[in-house]
Amino acid sequence: MKSTQSSASTEKNNLHQRNKHRSRYNFRELVESCPELKAFVAVNKFGDESIDFANPSAVKTLNKALLKHFYGVFNWDIPRNYLCPPIPGRADYIHYVADLLSSVNNGVIPTGKNVSVLDIGVGANCIYPIIGVIEYDWHFVGADIDKKAIQCAREIVASNPTLENKIECRLQSNPLSIFKGIVQSNERFHLSVCNPPFHTSEIEASAGTRRKLTNLGKGEHRVPVLNFGGKHNELWCEGGEFEFVKRMINESAQLSESCLWFTSLVSKSEHLKGFYKLLERAEALEVKTINMAQGNKISRILAWTFTPRSEYKNWFKKNN
Structure with missing residues (x-):
């Protein structure tokens, strides 16, 4: 098993070069695209226009504005208390895995409907498929x-013509399964993506929210408010991130020919050593760790494949 480490600068807001959100938010333009955002925009203590990122309604409306302005998605909403992810970070993931495919396709990012991507835990927000469809015209199963x-x-x-027939959503009936029951026989994906629940319990998730509020200068809140929302299965599971990705690795070995590159976000760097051991035991042929930096947060994508390099070209014949 080969393991390589690719790094991104840890400077604040150092997003991927193709990320549409590298510049600071232009709230005048965003309000023009989404007038309802105006109610949440105010001048902060630094003299800049911004929103209260501790306010769930403000965060959701900002997401609506970003999706309208940058991606042409005009109809987007999520139920109360469901995860409302930060779009710039989600876009980074998609761009980095596009580079991953490029690295095994003669330096060319494959685009079009023949590129299939599986999103494990698509959520009510459907963010990864939206960005992948608009940026690269990929086909998604969520x-x-x-x-x-x-x-x-x-x-x-269904309510956005640009997404129709490009995203299929499937219900996983077994909460203990990752790929089984979703990946159909003879179905092949170029990529799988995942933002796993990384907390081990509701208590741990609430503690994380308190830290976030403190960082936002809202430490006076006695009751944690999940500004980005999140249901139980989106934020925590038994064993947290490590056990979830462990199950993913074990199942991926049983479906090794169904996906070219399996990937997952990993929020805790201390988990990587254990994942590397699990992947070696699973006989993954190559493992990559792609570091990402978004503001003050550092995360990484763990990627692995069971496909020999000699067979990479077979995955892209329809795209060349």
Whole structure:
């Protein structure tokens, strides 16, 4: 098993070079695209226009504005308390895995409907598929264990012509399975993406929210408010991030020919050593760790494949 480490600068806001959100938010332009955002925009203590990022309604409306302004997605909404992810960070993931595919396709990012991507835990927000479709015209399958999330994601797709017939949402009926029950026989994906629940319990998730509020200067809040929302299955699971990705690795070995590159976000760097051992035991042929820096937060993508290099070209014949 080969392991390589690729790094990104840890400077604040050092997003991927193709990320549409490298510049500071232009709230005048965003309000023009989404007038309802105006109610949440105010001048902060630094004299800049901004929103209160501790306010869930403000964060959701900002996401609506970003999706309208940058991606042409005009109909997007999520139910109360469902995860409302920061779009710049999600876009970074998509751009970095596009580079991953490029690295095994003669330096060319494959685009178009023949590129299939599986999103594990698509959520009600459907963000990864939206960005992947608009940026690269990929075809997505989004999987989730939450019926309401799947219903909402389907409604987003159906109400936006640019997404129709490019995103399929499937309900995972077994909450203990990752790929089984979702990946169909003879189905092949170029990529799988995942933002796993990384907390081990609701208590741990609440503690993380308190730290976030403190960083936002809202430490006086006695009751944690999840500004980015999140249901139980989106934020925590038994064993947290490590056990979830462990299950993913074990299942991926059983479906080694169904996906060229399996990937997952890993929020805790101390978990990497254990993942490397699990991947070696699973006989992954190559493992990559792609570092990402978004503001003060450092995260990384863990990627692995069971496909020999000699067979990479076979995955892209339809795209060349």
